[in-house]
Amino acid sequence: MPPWLSDLLWTYQNVLVALGVNGLLALSMYVVLAAGQLSLGQAAFMGLGAYASALLSLRLHWPFWLVLPLSPVVPVGFALLVGGPTLRLSGIYLAIATIGLGEVLRAVYLNVDALGGALGLSGIPEAAPLWLIYLVLAASLFVLWQVGRSRIGRAMEAMRGDARTALAMGVNVRRYRLATLAASAALAGLAGALSAHATDFIGPSDYGFETAVSILSFALLGGVASPFAPVLGAAVLTLLPEALRGFADLRLVLNGLVIVLAVLFLPRGILPWRMRRSAA
Amino acid sequence: MTLLTVRGLTRRYAGLVAVDRVDLDLPARGVHALIGPNGAGKTTLFDLISGLVIPSAGRIVLDGQDITALPADARARGGLARTFQAIRLFGAMTVLENVLTGLHPHLSAPLPAIVLHLARLRREERNAVARAHEALALVGLEQRAGERAAALSYGEGRRLEIARAMAGAPRLLLLDEPAAGLNPAETVSLGVLIRTIVAAGTTVLLVEHDMVFVMGLAETVTVLNFGRRIFHGPPAAARGDKEVIAAYLGARVAARFAAASPP
Ligand SMILES: Nc1ncnc2c1ncn2[C@@H]1O[C@H](COP(=O)(O)OP(=O)(O)OP(=O)(O)O)[C@@H](O)[C@H]1O
Numbered sequence: 280m281p282p283w284l285s286d287l288l289w290t291y292q293n294v295l296v297a298l299g300v301n302g303l304l305a306l307s308m309y310v311v312l313a314a315g316q317l318s319l320g321q322a323a324f325m326g327l328g329a330y331a332s333a334l335l336s337l338r339l340h341w342p343f344w345l346v347l348p349l350s351p352v353v354p355v356g357f358a359l360l361v362g363g364p365t366l367r368l369s370g371i372y373l374a375i376a377t378i379g380l381g382e383v384l385r386a387v388y389l390n391v392d393a394l395g396g397a398l399g400l401s402g403i404p405e406a407a408p409l410w411l412i413y414l415v416l417a418a419s420l421f422v423l424w425q426v427g428r429s430r431i432g433r434a435m436e437a438m439r440g441d442a443r444t445a446l447a448m449g450v451n452v453r454r455y456r457l458a459t460l461a462a463s464a465a466l467a468g469l470a471g472a473l474s475a476h477a478t479d480f481i482g483p484s485d486y487g488f489e490t491a492v493s494i495l496s497f498a499l500l501g502g503v504a505s506p507f508a509p510v511l512g513a514a515v516l517t518l519l520p521e522a523l524r525g526f527a528d529l530r531l532v533l534n535g536l537v538i539v540l541a542v543l544f545l546p547r548g549i550l551p552w553r554m555r556r557s558a559a
Numbered sequence: 560m561t562l563l564t565v566r567g568l569t570r571r572y573a574g575l576v577a578v579d580r581v582d583l584d585l586p587a588r589g590v591h592a593l594i595g596p597n598g599a600g601k602t603t604l605f606d607l608i609s610g611l612v613i614p615s616a617g618r619i620v621l622d623g624q625d626i627t628a629l630p631a632d633a634r635a636r637g638g639l640a641r642t643f644q645a646i647r648l649f650g651a652m653t654v655l656e657n658v659l660t661g662l663h664p665h666l667s668a669p670l671p672a673i674v675l676h677l678a679r680l681r682r683e684e685r686n687a688v689a690r691a692h693e694a695l696a697l698v699g700l701e702q703r704a705g706e707r708a709a710a711l712s713y714g715e716g717r718r719l720e721i722a723r724a725m726a727g728a729p730r731l732l733l734l735d736e737p738a739a740g741l742n743p744a745e746t747v748s749l750g751v752l753i754r755t756i757v758a759a760g761t762t763v764l765l766v767e768h769d770m771v772f773v774m775g776l777a778e779t780v781t782v783l784n785f786g787r788r789i790f791h792g793p794p795a796a797a798r799g800d801k802e803v804i805a806a807y808l809g810a811r812v813a814a815r816f817a818a819a820s821p822p
């Protein structure tokens with residue numbers, strides 16, 4: 280590696296990690312939105328992946344190549360637990376239940392000593408190199424692209440447009456809702472494990488409501504016309520604050536402004552190019 | 560042979576019975592019409608048969624199988640297809656993708672084959688696209704396959720709904736007012752289309768207000784009024800039936816009163 284490149288990577292290490300992790304989180308949001316659901320549990324699922332993987336590394340000293348593939352297990356379990364009962368209710372209940380999950384988990388992390396309490400968990404091995412984060416992101420994009428142009432992608436778009444008609448066309452709407460929520464939790468779990476093992480420290484307040492909203496804003500800004508759209512949204516919202524570092528006070532305001540303007544004037548996001556849903 | 564049997568089918572809403580103890584026996588093959596004044600319960604009966612509305616009482620049997628407890632998607636998989644009174648297309652999708660969505664229950668390539676784009680998936684998709692093009696050709700929309708569904712005219716949208724429903728070669732096709740809003744020429748070609756569909760082996764049950772259209776097409780007519788079945792038999796006999804005349808006359812007189820009364 281040429282020295283200028285390693286200098287660059289070192290200087291921007293944190294930004295590059297955030298860019299990759301937020302891309303994964305944006306995909307996690309995309310998977311549920313693309314099927315017409317609103318879940319606000321992405322931060323909670325990320326936290327579950329982060330805590331579970333950090334504990335496996337710290338307490339059991341499992342190698343990361345084993346920990347990472349297992350990191351979706353706990354978040355997916357919780358997703359099915361929360362998502363299952365809300366399926367029969369109207370969509371808003373999933374949003375409420377997943378917000379509740381995030382708040383409950385925050386209290387649990389905060390008050391259980393074995394989970395580090397208010398201090399969180401530190402000394403997590405820095406086992407997730409940049410290339411691995413981007414490999415997982417690229418693989419996820421690839422899988423979602425392939426799925427998006429298959430019968431599954433068509434069923435998801437049909438559900439998003441009109442769940443009743445999709446049902447009449449033979450789409451098993453409930454199963455798709457649960458499966459997309461589980462896939463979303465799995466992606467967030469991977470993002471959590473990767474970020475925990477890239478920064479060495481995680482805390483109980485990293486995965487709260489504020490994080491949930493910023494993950495939502497990735498997909499709102501990017502749109503859900505293709506899996507690339509939310510990733511682009513995440514990139515903009517990750518890099519914008521960096522570019523505005525000089526105006527620290529204005530950062531949050533500008534961030535919020537971008538979201539409001541995007542929702543008002545670009546309801547289909549900044550990348551409305553729609554992927555073809557036919558794999559023939 | 561009987562394709563569809565309905566017994567005592569009832570749907571209550573707060574303060575009214577939309578469908579009231581309806582019995583129905585549809586022979587396999589042919590066109591059957593369901594008529595009745597506005598609010599008679601025709602769409603609700605379609606919703607009950609297709610599984611979008613849960614019955615308060617009664618049973619539905621399709622081809623010897625009791626489907627009363629099956630969810631709508633399972634009924635679609637079992638060969639039951641429908642269109643809607645108000646067009647319900649997936650507007651952002653292309654015309655072709657809409658029809659492919661109608662084929663959803665017939666596609667089964669597993670997730671690994673989809674992700675890895677294996678031969679099995681490619682073959683299945685190719686076949687699906689070919690079938691979808693056939694369905695589009697049936698309704699005369701094959702030239703529009705790549706366009707957004709929302710760009711279609713009203714009459715084309717109606718035909719796309721039929722293509723989407725027909726793609727999977729259903730045993731029973733429910734058409735809810737397919738001729739509504741069509742001009743006379745379009746109505747004529749709709750009649751031709753329905754005859755083609757029936758000739759291919761699909762049984763059609765349609766809701767229609769245009770009595771001339773019904774008379775020329777349907778083998779049997781079922782008349783609903785206030786949720787109740789008041790007539791079932793050949794169309795010619797329906798015209799002479801006292802109760803049917805009273806129902807339609809009653810509706811017309813009521814409409815005239817409503818129009819004449821001050822706002
Ligand atoms: N979800 C619902 N809640 C309450 N009442 C309903 C509901 N759906 C239908 N109804 C009522 O049930 C009755 C039958 O309605 P339906 O739509 O089945 O009639 P229809 O015969 O299709 O009429 P039209 O010719 O106007 O389409 C009407 O009085 C309607 O207002």
Ligand SMILES: [Mg+2]
Nearest residue numbers: 601602603644
């Ligand atoms: Mg109706």
